[in-house]
Amino acid sequence: MIELWWWVLAACAAAYLTKLAGYLLPEEWLDRPWVRTVSVGMTAGLLTSLVVTNTLVDGTALVLDARVAALAAAAVALWLRAPYLVVVLVGGLAAALARLAGAA
Amino acid sequence: MGLSIAAAVGLYGISFGALAVTAGLSVAQACALSLLMFTGGSQFAFIGVVSGGGSLPAAFAASSLLGVRNAVYGVQISALLRPRRRLRPVIAHFTIDESTATALAQDDRAEQRRGFWTAGLGVYALWNLFTLVGALAGEHLGDPKAWGLDGAAVAAFLGLLWPRLRARDPIVIAVAAAFATIVTVPFVPPGIPIVIAAAVSGTIAVLHHRRPDVREAR
Numbered sequence: 001m002i003e004l005w006w007w008v009l010a011a012c013a014a015a016y017l018t019k020l021a022g023y024l025l026p027e028e029w030l031d032r033p034w035v036r037t038v039s040v041g042m043t044a045g046l047l048t049s050l051v052v053t054n055t056l057v058d059g060t061a062l063v064l065d066a067r068v069a070a071l072a073a074a075a076v077a078l079w080l081r082a083p084y085l086v087v088v089l090v091g092g093l094a095a096a097l098a099r100l101a102g103a104a
Numbered sequence: 105m106g107l108s109i110a111a112a113v114g115l116y117g118i119s120f121g122a123l124a125v126t127a128g129l130s131v132a133q134a135c136a137l138s139l140l141m142f143t144g145g146s147q148f149a150f151i152g153v154v155s156g157g158g159s160l161p162a163a164f165a166a167s168s169l170l171g172v173r174n175a176v177y178g179v180q181i182s183a184l185l186r187p188r189r190r191l192r193p194v195i196a197h198f199t200i201d202e203s204t205a206t207a208l209a210q211d212d213r214a215e216q217r218r219g220f221w222t223a224g225l226g227v228y229a230l231w232n233l234f235t236l237v238g239a240l241a242g243e244h245l246g247d248p249k250a251w252g253l254d255g256a257a258v259a260a261f262l263g264l265l266w267p268r269l270r271a272r273d274p275i276v277i278a279v280a281a282a283f284a285t286i287v288t289v290p291f292v293p294p295g296i297p298i299v300i301a302a303a304v305s306g307t308i309a310v311l312h313h314r315r316p317d318v319r320e321a322r
Contacts, residue, residue, distance in 0.1 A: 001130075007160040008133050011150055012140035014168040019143075019196040022178015023187070035183075037313040038306050039176045043208075044274040045281035045305020046173045047201070047265040049298045050145060052285045054258045057297075059152075060290055070255025071262060078266045088116070091259020096252030 066098035116260060117231040119253030120147060121238025127155035131239040138235035142228060143200050145298075146171040148257075153294055162293060169299045176302075177204040184208070185217050198224030205264045273312050277305045 055071045056062050073094030077087045117138065124134035129151060137147045146167035153163035177199050181187070184207055187195045203224035210216040238248075248254070268274050281301040288297040 003160065004129070004133065007164050008129070008136055008150075009140070011146070011164045011167045012137065014164070015141040015143055015146050015171040015174070016197060018168065018171045019174045019178055019199045020193065022175040022180075022199065023182050023192040023196050025179060025182070034310065034313050035179065038309045039180050040208075040268075041274070041277050041309025041312070042176050042302050042306045043173070043180070043204070044265065044268045045277050045308075046176075046298060046302050047205075047261060047268070048278040048281040048305075049285040049301035050201075051258065051261045051265055052282045053289075053298060054254070054261055056286065057289050057294075059294060060292075062286065062289055066249070066252070067255055067258050070252065070258045073255075074259035074262045077259075078263060084263050087263045088256050088259045091262075092252035092256035094252070095255020095258075096250065098255075099250060099252070 063104070065104040066095040069098035069103065070095040116144070116253065116256050117234030118238035118241070119248040119251070119257070120144065120151075120231075121235040121240070122242045122248045122253075123148075123155070123238075124151045124235075125239045125242030127151040129154070131236070131242075134239040135232065135236055138232045141167070141171075142197060142231070143171050143174055144231070145173075145201070149294060166294050166296075169296065172299060173201075173302065174199055177201075180204060181207060181220065185213065185220060195220075198228060200224065200227065201261075201264055202227050205267075209267055273309075276312075277308050280308055281305050 051071070055067045056064070058065075070091040074087050074091040077090040082090065120138070121131075121134050124137065124147075125131060129137075134151075137150065141147055141150075149170045150163045150167040153166050154160070178196060181195065181199055181204055182192075185195075198221070203220045206223035207216045207220035210219045265278070269278060281304060284301045284304040285297045288300050292300070
């Protein structure tokens with residue numbers, strides 16, 4: 001239990017120092033256009049990867065389960081210009097309904 | 105947008121609290137992650153590795169690598185809001201997916217600043233409150249999946265991604281990132297595919313940036 005605490009706190013410290021590193025870079029780095037281009041591009045890529053990971057990944061396996069229904073329902077909601085909160089609720093509802101219907 | 109993001113993601117915290125306790129963490133440890141780490145993806149990576157039987161160093165590595173994007177967000181927010189030096193240690197803690205996405209979606213600096221803090225502080229308050237609720241309810245909730253909470257996470261991330269996919273370049277990058285993630289998932293430890301996708305995305309962005317026609321079109 002003590003060991004788990006140490007790793008929890010170490011991971012928290014690493015996360016905070018990583019966040020802080022973004023602000024400690026020399027200011028002149030920030031004004032370069034390619035830095036902006038790369039970070040905007042990386043953000044789109046990271047969010048896409050998080051969508052894919054949350055939808056299809058279970059550990060190191062790719063699985064098709066109720067989360068796919070959530071993705072489809074959320075995409076329809078976004079396409080219909082639903083507010084963010086509605087999109088999230090629709091995603092949760094779709095996954096819950098898919099499981100009621102027998103999906104994994 | 106800031107408030108709705110805060111409400112939605114705060115509600116999602118209940119599943120983190122519940123999943124953390126079912127993974128073997130104490131209620132206090134679940135709350136410590138939300139209070140001190142405060143970056144959902146990394147927190148889920150940490151408990152995901154622990155519940156999947158991974159070692160604690162592996163959980164540390166997965167969560168730390170997933171948090172690398174926050175350094176990128178820090179660079180963006182630093183360029184966008186130009187925070188004073190003394191404020192940086194504070195603003196850094198609230199630099200997460202939601203606050204960054206909200207700030208970037210606004211046009212003038214006052215709105216960007218308001219969006220960042222509304223989303224950052226709103227998510228922080230609700231995320232921690234619902235982590236506690238979820239952790240306490242952990243054993244009694246049964247299966248969080250039955251409530252569709254993992255589906256809500258999918259929708260939350262898609263909702264953050266969606267507004268960025270209006271131009272051609274981000275769509276190309278998104279397709280490449282999705283491909284990189286799917287291809288690498290079976291072969292590397294959890295969390296690593298996201299870092300690989302980030303590297304692929306950054307490389308494509310650099311290549312596109314070098315093309316003068318693309319730059320002039322902006």
